[in-house]
Amino acid sequence: xxxxxxxxxxxxxxxxxxxxxxxxxxxxxxxxxxxxxxxxxxxxxxxxxxxxxxxxxxxxxxxxxxxxxxxxxxxxxxxxxxxxxxxxxxxxxxxxxxxxxxxxxxxxxxxxxxxxxxxxxxxxxxxxxxxxxxxxxxxxxxxxxxxxxxxxxxxxxxxxxxxxxxxxxxxxxx
Numbered sequence: 242x243x244x245x246x247x248x249x250x251x252x253x254x255x256x257x258x259x260x261x262x263x264x265x266x267x268x269x270x271x272x273x274x275x276x277x278x279x280x281x282x283x284x285x286x287x288x289x290x291x292x293x294x295x296x297x298x299x300x301x302x303x304x305x306x307x308x309x310x311x312x313x314x315x316x317x318x319x320x321x322x323x324x325x326x327x328x329x330x331x332x333x334x335x336x337x338x339x340x341x342x343x344x345x346x347x348x349x350x351x352x353x354x355x356x357x358x359x360x361x362x363x364x365x366x367x368x369x370x371x372x373x374x375x376x377x378x379x380x381x382x383x384x385x386x387x388x389x390x391x392x393x394x395x396x397x398x399x400x401x402x403x404x405x406x407x408x409x410x411x412x413x414x415x
Contacts, residue, residue, distance in 0.1 A: 266291065266301055266320070269327040274305075284309050289385070290377055296352045296389060301327070304377060304385055313337065315385050317356045319348065337383050345386075345397055345411060355397060356387035365402045370395030 270288060278284045290304040299322035307314050316334040320327050331348045335358035345357030347369075355369035359376070360383060367374040369388035372395075376386045397409045 266293070266303075266327055270303060270305075273329060278309070281309065289315070289379055299323075302354070302387070304387070306379065307334075311336075315358055315379065315383075317354060317385075317387050319352065319354060335385070345409065347393075347411065349393075351393075353390045353393050353395075354387060355390060355395070356385065357397075359384040359386060363401045363403070364399050366400040368398045368400070 267288070270291075274286050278286070285308045287306045288303060289306055290302075292302045294300065295302050301320040301322075303318045303320065305316055305318070307316065314334050314336050316332055318332040319330045321330055322328070331350065331354070333346045333348055333354070333356055335344050335346065335356065337358045337360050345355060347356075348354045355372075355374070357367075359367070362382065364384075367376065367386045367388070369390045370392055372388040372390045374386040374388035376384055379385050397411070398406055399409055400406050
């Protein structure tokens, strides 16, 4: 009986120590954002959505809004956890004030994440190749979509509520 209590005590201590050493995603994200934008006047951000284990175990996606010198923008970022530390791997962004109704971009290394802003309420679905996108309602009249594809350079198609389909060209930000 004493052995059982000792084993439980040791396991509890190991669990507490292990958990206290792990960095939570939110703490990592907030610290990174504060460091990247330290001293910027009028800068703010808001984490809109996070998703874990999206491509493999110990990875994450974060969708976040920024108000910065360029105005309001929305971004998606991909993260991986190595040795109990989060690493920021890739980021892409979009703007709702773009002259096109759907604009998108893709990450140029695996995982290939396609994403974009939607300001057209008639759009019901978006596909990156064969992959259906997740569409997030960010705020009134502003949505954001993303899809993870195993393939680079796929066509992006939007489907409107009336059933019409349209291939949408990637926005060239350069």
